[in-house]
Amino acid sequence: MAARKKAPAGPPRGRAGKAAKKAPVAAGDVQARNRKLDGSTVDLIRKTASGVHDEIRAHKKPDLAFPVRSLKNVSYSQNTGYFEMGRHKKVRTLTVNTVKSFAQTLRMMGLSKELVESNDFATKRDAYYQSKNWEEARFDDQTESDTVMDDIEALFSVQGLSREQLRFVPDEHGGAVAGRLVVLDPDRETGEVERIDCTRFGSGAYSIPSSVEQLSFETDAKFILAIETGGVFQRLQSHKFWQTANCILVSMAGVPTRATRRFIRKLSDECRLPVYAFVDCDPYGISNIYRTLKVGSGNAAHLSQFFCVPQTRYLGVTPQDILDYRLPTHPLQDVDVKRARDALKNDPFFKVHKPWQVAIDQLLKMGVRAEQQALAKWGLNYVIDEYLPAKLANPSQFLP
């Protein structure tokens, strides 16, 4: 039962051994592009600040206009493939009442400028504590500094700059990576490039850093497999599934963090690799994990252009898999049913894709859900020997 059932079949086998070289975007190009982006970031901050300064000197009232960050200001573009922010803006004018938040916004931009210039970074929490030395402009609560940072991020996103380019990085852990990939990471101070070969970590893996903008890649893999659970990732990694299937494995560990999403997006874009998602068949796996990975989330649409991975397709577990593979199931809870109905009724993504409406309807009618590890009913390595090879033989069948 624990033993394998038969020899692996399915997708073409990759060459065994080390990840071979293929560098669609060279490390030097990435560094040059990042230096250019850093220049634009500093220019934009300087321009914004000068504008305010000039207005004040001219005895006018300066203002700053930020895109509205809310579901009402979001649309789903089939063209770009992700949630996009609309044109609504909120204008903050310098008055007696707004002087503190106005000053805080400018100091926060100033911090970003310093960080870019010193090639350093700060988390949201770091930025909050930094402000404790800003005297009257200090924040009393981290929710206040988070809001200001989100506003600045939204403002600069209109110019194509992400929060990471402003050097504000997430506090959260990145996902784990293994497989046919070499990550190139230039040293912060010397610029010397470290080559990180993701075929060489034994049963362990490469842990994605908080910010991935400086990375470039070499790979001959055919696709990226984004996996929901640590358990399935560890199984595929320990059994070197990436070697057999010639791919790159990424563990999302639930809803993927910003760093994980950005990493997958950048890797997929720069190496032109398809991304396949392998998650639990339940409304959470479909409408939270998969939907967030692919098109972003409604209340953070200003992030989508950088963080979502519109080229992702849904390998499984599908509602039809539950029948085809006679998987053990759990009944859908009320919260699952509500989440599925919400997706059908209100989610711009699912409303556009007919195959998803059919699949979610099918799940609701069956009234059950199944975890990806349910495949272990047929043997612990059934997922490696049977399920994934069968699926990977027909990527055109994947849900959109």
Next chain:
Amino acid sequence: MAARKKAPAGPPRGRAGKAAKKAPVAAGDVQARNRKLDGSTVDLIRKTASGVHDEIRAHKKPDLAFPVRSLKNVSYSQNTGYFEMGRHKKVRTLTVNTVKSFAQTLRMMGLSKELVESNDFATKRDAYYQSKNWEEARFDDQTESDTVMDDIEALFSVQGLSREQLRFVPDEHGGAVAGRLVVLDPDRETGEVERIDCTRFGSGAYSIPSSVEQLSFETDAKFILAIETGGVFQRLQSHKFWQTANCILVSMAGVPTRATRRFIRKLSDECRLPVYAFVDCDPYGISNIYRTLKVGSGNAAHLSQFFCVPQTRYLGVTPQDILDYRLPTHPLQDVDVKRARDALKNDPFFKVHKPWQVAIDQLLKMGVRAEQQALAKWGLNYVIDEYLPAKLANPSQFLP
């Protein structure tokens, strides 16, 4: 403000560059020891099953005695340094009423034997789904199979075998590691040893696998720094603090997982390295994160002998640091006060260590808590340039 204040001072500087070799326990020895343990595991399972079989054939009623897993059956031993399980047992006798759980227990042991023999592994969830093919012995709910697995684990822990040696591995993600360390990991199938140099991950890190029993280490580091937050870990890693301070950094990301705790324990034991914990100064950081890392937790005392790290000492942030470094604070919430009072009154660990009683009393009197990132008030890299060097100059001052 974001720039460094002055040159690093404090602990002796390590040699720059790659982690040098020092292999207190050679990879071959670890493999030989693991093969021996595998032999004992299979023998024990066989002996237990034969005992039951013989009783049945002699028309007697077989029974299995499991250690009681509860706080009432736990003591804190200053000698070993961790929570220990007492001698209370619950006896499960084969009767008409217990036949199903009796059979499930034996099948679960059988699964473990198969896993050891095929050098494979299963998570709790895998094991649950495997049982779906055990006909009448299948589990209806994962809580049932988890309980049986915990019982078996407790039973074998008395013989010095951990759950990982039974090949049951956690589903959860391991922590991230960077610094002066080479991890040696033999391939599951070929036994060929992969050398993983944790100085070579750029801004990323080494992600600890679910099971670490097969690993061995080479290092010339002077200590292990176990860090609560991903943000501080990323700062220390990006600025290569491990090079300046000659150490190994481990990100716990909150309460450390089993794999992370076991990794630190094994690394510290085999390389005789002190472990210093760097966490938030609040009752959660002290009594949940630090206490769990050091002595284990009350309701899982059967794990302590494998998972706790009794040699850990508390570097900071201490209540006294809040005063000495004039840190920004948050008021203690009711839940914090309750947790701190519980620790003083009921926790066998804190009841034994007077310096902790003084420190927790001080925190309660001050009525505030401080996060480790609060040091960013004095500059983002103050933690690297001032705080840690000052602390590391006097490890004898660390809390026990």
